[in-house]
Amino acid sequence: MPRKVLAIVTCMASLLLVGSQPAFAQDAYGFQTYLTQLRAAALAEGVGAETLDRVLPTLEFSESAIRIDQKASGGGGTGPIPMFTGSDEQRAIVGKAGPGRDKYLQIKPQLDQIERELGVPPGIILAIYGKESNFGSYTGNFDTISALATLAYEGRRRALFESEAIAALKMVDRGVPRYKLTGSWAGAMGKPQFLPSVYLRLAVDEDRNGFADIWDSEADAMASIANYLVAAGWRRDRPWGVAVDVPAGFDRNAYRNLTVPTRCPRVFERHTRWLTLAEWERLGFRAQRGFWPQEKDQILATLLEPDGPGNTAYLLTQNYRAILDYNCSNFYAMGVGLLADQIQP
Template sequence: SEGVTQATLDRVMPGLTYNARVVQLDRAQPEGDPNAPIPKFDPYRRKHVDAARIGRGRTKYTELRPLLGRIERETGVPEEVMLAIYGHETNYGTVTGNYNAPQALASLAFEGRRRPLFEGELIAVLKMIDRGVPQYAITGSWAGALGKPQFLPSVYLRLARDGDGDGYADIWNSEVDAMTSIANYLLNAGWRRDEPWGFAVNVPASLDRNAIRSNLVPNRCARVFSRHSRWMSIGEWRKMGFSIQSGVWPQDSMMATLIEPDGEGATGYLLGSNYRAILDYNCSNFYALSVGLLADAVRN
């Protein structure tokens, strides 16, 4: 309970009851089995980067354009990338969860599968209450993710930003604050201005995949990063016979890794360092690829 007042503890803790549904949802998470075969990306892409989500994204883009433009100028995070994360996390604010966050986090900490994570988040949500965040605001997903951008409480405390100058980072009701907070998150994760997240390529039939295998041992999300080739410059990829599927190549000096999420003979993606910033938000190749592709579709 470090840094949490006794008054908050007395107000919140006695009312908490065990929520079995939250624990059931946590146990059903797919990352539970590290050896399960990885499915093809295409079915996920068709479901998550579909006409409805692209259409809603374009409508929202038109509506928020002046605001998004200002945030992009300040942070370098493209307007459409903020929107794509918003679209993926809560379907542009329509599905934010109705679980009581302290109750959900206490239940998950008690159950113990990921106790250190959820104990830390429970303390963080108590600190939010201490700071005067209102009761409605501590409602979120079953895993304690909050508001339009689905920030965990510790992320809220660190990275949520007030975008409209009223002194409160209201990621629940204010799209200005939510978009400013998403951009701040990506900036903090290392977003580079004026560099693409990645793009679709045709992979040459002659490619020697052993020659481009990465020898790096990732310190987190090993299953996600193990699917990426080693880093090479765009100039090197071009010399190997890769061709871009649409648009123009970025500069030859940009570094990129290759992923082939639908296997050999299908579309590949060359991914820059900004892709890693999206992975920081949610460490899943399917998530990050879909965010990038949705952003491109909303922009076009």
């Protein structure tokens, strides 16, 4: 073949090869270019140049994080609301109650101390621990900064993931060992599955060793969960909710919530307006356990019927709202509350 023709054929083949490369292979190249943008943004946020020079060259494009994120983001959330009974959340209560009770006995002194300090009962802390990381048995094996930087580069939710990537860089800049930063594909880390920004705000060094180690210290992780709930509005003087029987003829429309929340509207549209527990009692609601909490005249609650009319309903306090802040799902919050009651009756 003449040399000139060979050169033309070779050039065309190279162009075809580049065009046929997987999108992720091309993205991996672009990712390295994006890191210069991330560096500038991190510098502007106060991350030290030495930290960035040390960490950024270690970051790798995570194809897996993008694939999982694309799959996880596919649901529209507009279908009929399913029943809580028979759901995965309800089934998880059965599977985690025994291990939760075992864990309670194992670290009871720590949990009791945290309750004295922060007012969050051990059962609630352990229920979240169980649901987030199966009591620490699985916390994720993604490199946190690489995964967050990749998702920021991918661009669909750049503002969110770039800010979390910078928060993770701040953690390293402030002394958190680089190797500790591992977790889920979306950046949730350690036993409580905290995002980096949450770690910076709320992680607690409960064992007083100079480092809030939510990966390997159960004392730190449990106190950090409790501290998160307190910051979200948890009150030590009230339950998360009360299981009740709804009186016959109750006019649900008369007590529906007329406000439109800006956050998680599909979650909160199922709740009624607030009344005190004493007011609910006067309407004919009866606690299934045969008693009402003390201070029922001061405790506000909303009504939720997770399985619809004719089934067990719940009057939910602001402590339930604190659980929702951890994960804005009625099924999640109901699962935490009911699992907590099984762990610590």
